[in-house]
Amino acid sequence: MNAVGRDDPKPQPPERSCPICGKPASTDRLPFCSKRCADVDLNRWLSGVYSIPGQDARGREADGEDE
Numbered sequence: 001m002n003a004v005g006r007d008d009p010k011p012q013p014p015e016r017s018c019p020i021c022g023k024p025a026s027t028d029r030l031p032f033c034s035k036r037c038a039d040v041d042l043n044r045w046l047s048g049v050y051s052i053p054g055q056d057a058r059g060r061e062a063d064g065e066d067e
């Protein structure tokens with residue numbers, strides 16, 4: 001009998017799931033599975049960053065204004 005191959009301590013990288021579509025991430029595009037998903041996340045991130053300062057400034061400016 002051969003026990004070789006039963007315990008193979010291979011240095012496997014932890015499996016990650018693409019945060020966009022949930023597919024196994026590609027080692028070239030971590031943490032995403034493809035360039036498409038990386039672009040999707042980038043667009044989400046950028047749109048979120050741009051919307052935060054605008055809303056905050058507006059709310060503070062309008063405070064105290066009464067007719």
Ligand SMILES: [Zn+2]
Pocket residue numbers: 018019020021022023032033034037
């Ligand atoms: Zn993906």
